[in-house]
Amino acid sequence: MLRRSSDRKAKLRDAPRPVFATVVLIDFLALALVLCWLWAGPPAGANLGRSVLIVLGGLASAELTWRLERQRRQLSDTPHVNMSSVAILAVTLVSGPVAGSVAAAILYLHLWWRASRWTSGIDPYRAVFNTSAMIVSACASYGVVHPLAPGGVASAPSETSAVVLLAAIATFWLVNSLAVGAAIAAAEKLRSITGLVGGWSANALEIVTLFLGAITAVVIQLRPWLTLFLLPLIYVLHRSDSVKHLEIAASTDRKTGLLNMETWRCLAEAGLKKARRHHVPVAVVMLDLDFFKRINDTHGHLFGDDVLRAVAHVLSSEVRRTDLVGRFGGEEFVVFLADVDLVRATEIAERIRSAVAALEISPSTDGTSSAVPVRITAGVACDDGYSDDDVDLSQLLLAADNRLFFAKGQGRDRINAGYTRQAR
Template structure:
């Protein structure tokens, strides 16, 4: 891991020296440098509190809004000035936004800055190889200019993300898709900011004052990204990444209101992992947590794309199935049982490797309008069916409206 980081940083240093030795900087380039670096620093200063709060919820330092200015620099400036823009912006980020955020260390900042320098260099080289000179306004009018800029954006993203992902894999000793590749939202933010960077480069070439029109959009983007992260943190179960009870209930009530208004249906599955206490007692809670996460991922794969899976508490999950027939709801529940039945969970603990298998779930299914007019009615009916499934031997689906009082005789692990 350390060797890899040092190698990347060493390559960046050598490449920077070579670029400085073989590049010329003229007056117009210095003016453009002042505009790009100045705007980046001003936006960074205005949004420093938002960025600090955002970073507390997001552990992907290579994805941030400075790429608006680093890509613009890569397209418009000689390589030495591009490097200087990256250094200035990342120093400001660390000192003013990230310095007191837990988990953000100086060595990570240095490595992230190096990956951005290499990414910007790759982006600029794509333009040079393809004969595209972004600082020349006539180049933007060429038919192939859009394709060249898209190629430059793609090169920037591949180099930057690839180097960061390699470091994460080496650090963790394994491949976690979500942690390595990032979420859809994070990657959308990355490409969105790179698109704004290309737009900024065009505006700076066309008429520099027009780039000020981007400032309000960037300020709103900063705050909207933070608000989205706060909303997700408030509605997401941290252990499994599923919706928590509050988030699940909020969406379920909205779906039920829509179904009531439009004459639709809403199905609910209550899913309980059988004998989970035995797993915790045998292997410990850390292994139990890994099993819960694996089961959560399996449930998400088993349901339809527009269904919502939430962790209800402990080893119990809830699935919201809008616009579903009774037969289809049972088929979804059966698919959940079947996929969990064939699930093997490899876990590592204190150097020991083991596989937790022979997992099963019991499922209770209920549906609006048959089970009642309110979400509470549907949940009670589904929970009653879940207790019936437990009583009848587990690893099965029970559906229909089960009287609540049947739970008095139910068996729970």
């Protein structure tokens, strides 16, 4: 879950101090919890056979989808979900936290061998950290469940069994999200909440997998053969999620997370056609970072990438979810606004300009150096939707680009807006 490194041989000791401290803390916490549960008592031997079957099912599912998982890890740079938590939670609920920890180690070792080790920048300490985070989550989940159902979830009274399972799911999800989020926050201070803990879709998928894990734990203790019906469901869920991530990766700019230009153009053309049918005004905002080359030359391209990501975050935050935000190329961005007149589009562009000017981005990770000022210039082109001649997207882009050029000529850090032609 940590930022990828360009050095495949990077060691934990070479990581920034906050990352080193967070990773070591989670690793030692996982080891301490396993030792504590071992001291409290060995795993329940009667259920170990069932746990072995669960782990074998998890390995089979991972083996069927490892190619997609490898591609997803190569392309994705945000927290994402794999189906390992299904087996890990199920084994934990069936045989205890020690068995769950062993299951986590086996499944993540297989995942690393099949997918992670072939992915550039996935350092071994990251794989160990992810395993440790799962172990801590499993131990914490069992620690909450055991007082509620000492004999196991299958033996819990029917009126409390749902509460027991919900407590296990909630604890596992919360602890894992906090551990992963803390590690990413230590590595990348510019991450948004979505970048730290994943978006709603990813978290919903994680919760669904934990529900499947809880169901598996109950079913395998009551009717073991029924778990065979869960395997196809887990496989299809994993495969569909992997395909969705690959589609997202193919449509977004990896550096900023915004739409790439090809995808933006296709969606914007569809939006423009819809707007023309309903006589709805549209606007295109073209934005350019002022003196970005100077930032790169003075502070380096890595800091320049941080600036691009910060500006991209501002753009996404200051527009509606239905608006289209893309990276036009280099330090240029473009926004398609539907059902927005010239006045409103200009207000949005001005709000973006002010938010970018308020950014405080320091080249040093410890914040010892002063923030580098970031400014942006924008051109706004609007079409009222009532003209006799259709305005295509290329004309809107050209008009917005011309407005941007005029704004730069007027001194930069400003907005120049107008219609593509005189409104009728």
